[in-house]
Amino acid sequence: xxxINWLDEVKKRSEQIVIETQEFLRIDSVLDESTVSESxxxxxxxxxxxxxxxxxGEKHNFxxxxxxxFAGVIEYGQGAESVGVLCHIDVVPxxxxxxxxxxxxxxxxxxxxxxxxxxNKGPTIAAFWALAIVKELxxxxxxxxxxxxxxxxxSNWRCVDHYFKHEEMPTMGFAPDADFPIIHAxxxxxxxxxxxxxxxDPTVSAIKVERFDAGERFNMVPGRAKVVIKGHRQQLDExxxxxxxxxxxxxxxxxxxxxxxxxxxxxxxxxxxxxTPENGLNAGVYLAQFLLKFSFQQxxxxxxxxxxxxxxxxxxxxxxxxxxxxxxxxxxxAGLLQFKAGGEAKIGLNIRYPVTASGEACLSRLRQxxxxxxxxxxxxxxxxxxxxxxxHPLIQTLxxxxxxxxxxxPTLLAIGGGTYARSLTTGVAFGPMFxxxxxVAHKKDEYIDIDxxxxxxxxxxxxxxxxxxx
Numbered sequence: 001x002x003x004i005n006w007l008d009e010v011k012k013r014s015e016q017i018v019i020e021t022q023e024f025l026r027i028d029s030v031l032d033e034s035t036v037s038e039s040x041x042x043x044x045x046x047x048x049x050x051x052x053x054x055x056x057g058e059k060h061n062f063x064x065x066x067x068x069x070f071a072g073v074i075e076y077g078q079g080a081e082s083v084g085v086l087c088h089i090d091v092v093p094x095x096x097x098x099x100x101x102x103x104x105x106x107x108x109x110x111x112x113x114x115x116x117x118x119x120n121k122g123p124t125i126a127a128f129w130a131l132a133i134v135k136e137l138x139x140x141x142x143x144x145x146x147x148x149x150x151x152x153x154x155s156n157w158r159c160v161d162h163y164f165k166h167e168e169m170p171t172m173g174f175a176p177d178a179d180f181p182i183i184h185a186x187x188x189x190x191x192x193x194x195x196x197x198x199x200x201d202p203t204v205s206a207i208k209v210e211r212f213d214a215g216e217r218f219n220m221v222p223g224r225a226k227v228v229i230k231g232h233r234q235q236l237d238e239x240x241x242x243x244x245x246x247x248x249x250x251x252x253x254x255x256x257x258x259x260x261x262x263x264x265x266x267x268x269x270x271x272x273x274x275x276t277p278e279n280g281l282n283a284g285v286y287l288a289q290f291l292l293k294f295s296f297q298q299x300x301x302x303x304x305x306x307x308x309x310x311x312x313x314x315x316x317x318x319x320x321x322x323x324x325x326x327x328x329x330x331x332x333x334a335g336l337l338q339f340k341a342g343g344e345a346k347i348g349l350n351i352r353y354p355v356t357a358s359g360e361a362c363l364s365r366l367r368q369x370x371x372x373x374x375x376x377x378x379x380x381x382x383x384x385x386x387x388x389x390x391x392h393p394l395i396q397t398l399x400x401x402x403x404x405x406x407x408x409x410p411t412l413l414a415i416g417g418g419t420y421a422r423s424l425t426t427g428v429a430f431g432p433m434f435x436x437x438x439x440v441a442h443k444k445d446e447y448i449d450i451d452x453x454x455x456x457x458x459x460x461x462x463x464x465x466x467x468x469x470x
Contacts, residue, residue, distance in 0.1 A: 002139070006405065006458040009133050014454055018112070020056070021125045021453060022105040025114035027052060029090050029121070031155050041069050041158070042090065046151045049089045049121075053128070053149060060132050070162035072149035074128065076135050082144040083467045084173025084427065085131070085460070086420035087124040088153035091116035093216055095223055095271060097444045111447040119441035120153070122448035123176040123432035123456060130460035134468075141468035146170055150420055153177075154217070156381055160423045172394045172467070175421040176460060178429035181402045184388045184395060185327045185414035186422050186429070187275075187352040188359045191218040191380040193336070194370055199343035201297040207231035207239070209291075209300035210262060212339035214284025218350040218380070220442050221280030221333055223271030225287040229263045229296075236263040239294065246290045252281070265290075273442045274350040275416035277313045277333040284337040285311050299343035306347065306373070307337060315351065318369060320362045324354040326387070327414035330362075348380075352416035355385035386422030394467070398430055401462045405455075408435075430463065432456045 010017070032043030040047035050072050057064040057074040065073040075082075094102035094115045102115040112122065131145055148170075152159040207229055214225035229236065240256045243265055247254045253268040267287040272280030288307035295301065311334035315321045323329040336348030353362055359382060370377035388395060390412055399410035421427035432448075433439065434455070440446045 004137070004462070006462045007455065009137070009461065010129070010454050010458045013129060013133070017125065017129050017453065017457060018450060021122055021448070022107075022112060024049070024052060024121050024125055025105040025112065025116055026103055028103045029116065030093050031090060031152070039069050042151050046090050050149060050151055053089065053124070056128065060135065062131070062135075067163055067166055069151070071151060071159045073167065074131070074147040074149065075144055076131055077141045077144040077468060079143040081171040082146045082168065083464065084170030084424055085127050085145065085147045085464065086150065086173060086175040086177075086423065086427070087127055087147060088120045088150035088159075088177065088420065089124060090151050090154050091119070091121065092154050092220060092442050095444055099445055107450075110450045112450065112453075113445055113447045115446055117446050117448040118432060119446070120177045122453060124149070126432065126453055126457040127176050127460050129457050130464055133457075133461045134465050139465050139469070141465065142470065143171070143468040145464050145468050148420070153420060154219070157383070157423070160420065164423070169425055172426040173421070173424050174394075174398065174428050174430040174463065175419040176429075176431050176456065177419040178415055178417055178431070179413055179433045180431045180435065180459075181408070181410035182395060182398050182412055183415050183419070183421070183429035184390065184412045185355045186386040186418055187327050187354055187414070187416045188357070188383060188385040189418045190351045190353075190359060190363070190382040192349050192351065192363075192366055193378045193380060194347045194373065195376040195378065196299070196343060196345040197376070199299055201299050201343065203298065205295065205297045207235055207294065207296055208341065209296045209339060210341045212300075212303070212337065214282075214287065214337040215335045215348070217274075218335040218348055219274035219333070220335055221269070221272040221274065221277050221282050222284045222335065222337065223269050223280070225267045225269065225283035225337070227265050227287060227291065229265070230261060231263075233261075239263055242293075243290060250286065252286065271443055273417065273439070274333040274335055275331065275352055275418075276439070277331060279439065282311070282334060285334060288337070299345070300339060303339045303345050307334065311347070318365065320351070320365050322354060322357045324356040326356060327354045327385070330354060330357070331416050353385075355387045355414065359384065383418055383422060386427070388426060388428050392426070394426060394428060397466050398428065398463055401459060401466055405459055405462065431459065
C-alpha cells in the first residue's frame with residue numbers, strides 16, 4: 001500500500017495554491033444578462049472565469065473541453081469508468097457592506113476574503129490542485145477523473161442540463177460544495193412564485209405604497225428592503241417618526257429619506273443562504289411587519305398582510321411543514337418580495353423539503369392557496385432530493401479518507417442546500433467547510449481560511465486517488 005503524506009504534498013505547493021486561488025477570486029463571475037452571447041450564455045464574467053480555469057488545465061497537460069460556454073471539463077486518466085468532481089464557478093451577487101472590495105481577494109488573518117471564496121471558487125482550486133498532485137505523483141489509477149465545471153449553479157442549473165445532454169454521467173462522484181465530513185442527503189428544493197397582475201383598487205387611500213422591493217435571489221435571505229410611500233407630508237412625517245422608533249425597538253439599522261413627495265424607507269437585514277433562513281434577518285419581512293400598522297391602498301394592504309401571516313421559516317402557516325429522521329424539517333425562505341403601485345406583486349419562496357417527503361404534496365397545497373388568494377402560481381425550479389445509503393462504496397471510501405487525515409469520526413450529514421451531487425446518479429457532497437467553522441457562504445465578507453484550503457486540497461487528493469485506483 002502506498003504511504004503518502006497528502007498534507008505534506010499540498011504544503012510543498014501551498015504558495016502557488018494560495019496565489020492561484022486569489023487570481024481566480026478576482027474574476028467577477030456573477031451572472032450578467034447584459035453581456036450574454038451565444039458563446040457566453042451567462043455573461044462575460046462567468047465566461048472569463050471558465051476560460052481561466054480551462055487554460056490552467058491545459059498548462060497542466062490535462063484534457064480540457066469547453067462545452068458551449070455552459071460547462072467545462074478538466075480530465076485526467078484512462079478507463080471506461082469515471083469519477084466526477086463537480087464544482088461551480090458562478091457566484092451570487094456581492095451585496096454591500098464589505099470591509100474590502102468583494103473581488104479583491106484580500107488576505108487578512110490568514111483568510112482570503114472574496115465573494116465565492118468558500119462557495120465555490122476556492123474549493124474549485126483545491127479540487128484542481130488535488131487532481132494535479134495525483135498526476136504529478138504519477139499514481140496508478142484505472143478510472144478517469146473528470147472535473148465538471150458548472151457555470152449556473154447559483155441560478156437555474158442550466159449548465160448541468162446542457163452538460164448531461166452532451167456528455168457522460170460519471171460512475172460516481174462528489175461535489176466540494178457543502179460541509180465535511182460527508183453530505184449523503186440533500187433535501188428537495190423548489191423555487192415558487194405567487195404573482196398578482198395589475199388591479200384597480202376599489203377606494204382611494206390617503207397614503208399609497210408606490211413600490212416595495214426585497215431580495216435578489218430565491219436562495220438568499222434578503223439583506224435589504226425598500227418601500228416608497230406617497231402621501232401628504234404631515235402623514236409621511238408621522239410614519240418616519242414611528243419608523244425610527246421601530247428600528248430602535250428591534251435594534252436594527254435602516255434609513256428614511258424624502259424625495260419627490262415620497263417617503264423612502266430602507267431596512268438593513270442580514271443576508272444568509274436560503275437553506276438556513278433562520279441564520280439571517282429577512283429585511284423584507286421586518287419592513288412589512290412595520291407597514292402592517294398603516295392603511296394603504298387595498299392591494300398593498302393585502303400584500304403586506306400575506307407577508308406577515310405566511311412568510312415564516314418552517315412553512316407551518318402555509319400548512320406545508322413536514323419532517324423526517326434522515327434530513328430533518330422543511331425550511332422556507334421568502335427570497336423575493338416585490339410590489340408596484342398598480343397592484344402588480346410577487347412573493348417568491350425557496351422551499352427545502354425532507355428527502356423522504358413528497359414534493360408533489362407540497363406543490364398541491366401551494367396551488368390550493370394560490371386559488372384562495374386569486375393569484376397565479378408558478379414553479380420556477382424543482383430539484384428532487386438526493387440520498388445515498390450509508391453502506392455504499394462511495395460513502396465507505398470517503399469516510400476512510402476523512403478518518404485517516406483528520407482522526408475524526410466521519411459522520412454522515414443531511415442538508416437543505418443543493419449541490420451538484422444531486423445531478424449525479426450516485427453522488428455526495430464532500431466539504432469544503434470543516435466542522436465548527438462559520439458558514440459565510442452568500443454573506444458579506446465571505447472568506448476561506450488558508451489552512452482549511454490546504455487541508456481540503458489534501459482530502460480531495462486522497463479521495464480522488466482512492467476512488468479512481470480501483
